[in-house]
Amino acid sequence: xxxxxxxxxxxxxxxxxxxxxxxxxxxxxxxxxxxxxxxxxxxxxxxxxxxxxxxxxxxxxxxxxxxxxxxxxxxxxxxxxxxxxxxxxxxxxxxxxxxxxxxxxxxxxxxxxxxxxxxxxxxxxxxxxxxxxxxxxxxxxxxxxxxxxxxxxxxxxxxxxxxxxxxxxxxxxxxxxxxxxxxxxxxxxxxxxx
Numbered sequence: 286x287x288x289x290x291x292x293x294x295x296x297x298x299x300x301x302x303x304x305x306x307x308x309x310x311x312x313x314x315x316x317x318x319x320x321x322x323x324x325x326x327x328x329x330x331x332x333x334x335x336x337x338x339x340x341x342x343x344x345x346x347x348x349x350x351x352x353x354x355x356x357x358x359x360x361x362x363x364x365x366x367x368x369x370x371x372x373x374x375x376x377x378x379x380x381x382x383x384x385x386x387x388x389x390x391x392x393x394x395x396x397x398x399x400x401x402x403x404x405x406x407x408x409x410x411x412x413x414x415x416x417x418x419x420x421x422x423x424x425x426x427x428x429x430x431x432x433x434x435x436x437x438x439x440x441x442x443x444x445x446x447x448x449x450x451x452x453x454x455x456x457x458x459x460x461x462x463x464x465x466x467x468x469x470x471x472x473x474x475x476x477x478x479x
Contacts, residue, residue, distance in 0.1 A: 288341040295323060297336030297348060303371075304334040306346060322372065324348075372456040376469060378414060380449040387476045390444035393421055394470035395429055395437040395454060403459035405430035406466060408439055412447040419443060430457075446476075 287296045293310035308323040324346055338349035381388065395406050406429045409418035421441040422428060429437030444450065452469050 288339050290341045295339065295341060295346070297339045297350070299335045304336065304350075306336075306339060306348060319374075372458070372463075373453055374456075374466065375453045376451055378449045378451050379471060381473060381475060383475055384448060387446045387448060388450070388473040389476070390441050390447065390450055390471060391474050392470075392472040393439040393441055393452065394468075394472075395439070395466065396468040396470070397429075397435060397437070398465040398467065399433040399435060400429075400431060400464055401459065401462040402432045404462055404464045405457040406437065406464050407455040407457070408437070408469075409453040409455065410441055410444060411451045411453070412444055413449055418453050 287294065289295065293308050295306055295308050298304065298307050303322055305325040306323050307320060309318070309320050311318055335351040336348060337351055338347075340347045390410065390412075393408060393410065395408055397406060400406070408421045408429070410421050411418045421439045423438060424440050431437075450471055450473070452471060454466055454469060456464050456466070458464070
């Protein structure tokens with residue numbers, strides 16, 4: 286159940302909430318190594334699909350899975366894949382080399398390829414190694430969903446006197462169209478040591 290395409294390793298995983306074909310690798314030589322849910326077997330119910338096989342030929346992904354006792358097969362091609370509207374990416378924690386100095390998060394940025402209509406990227410921030418995130422919006426109190434938008438600027442007002450920050454971006458797709466994130470930027474003001 287393992288296959289390779291363009292230097293990326295693909296394999297099927299059974300999880301009760303996100304069963305599908307996962308990918309591990311780099312999409313470009315300067316990109317980080319990432320683990321992503323690349324394709325789903327079916328869009329209606331993740332939990333019932335227990336993968337039994339995977340084969341890649343050209344642009345097509347062939348997957349076999351057990352759907353509550355009934356064996357099914359699926360061919361996903363590059364022409365019209367169904368995109369997940371529950372995809373997220375999280376950064377590592379950033380303390381900017383000064384873990385004992387307080388910081389204010391004064392700006393956050395999202396850089397993307399031009400957004401397609403009915404897609405969006407939502408930004409969330411966590412601080413001080415906490416597990417909960419707070420949604421951050423643009424200065425006009427909107428999310429980043431501008432058609433053909435390339436850069437989203439955010440003004441996070443609630444993150445002052447913190448030691449570290451972590452960002453999460455949630456992707457909202459529209460059937461076969463998905464936003465493509467290029468970078469996340471956080472700008473902080475490091476306070477004088479006390």
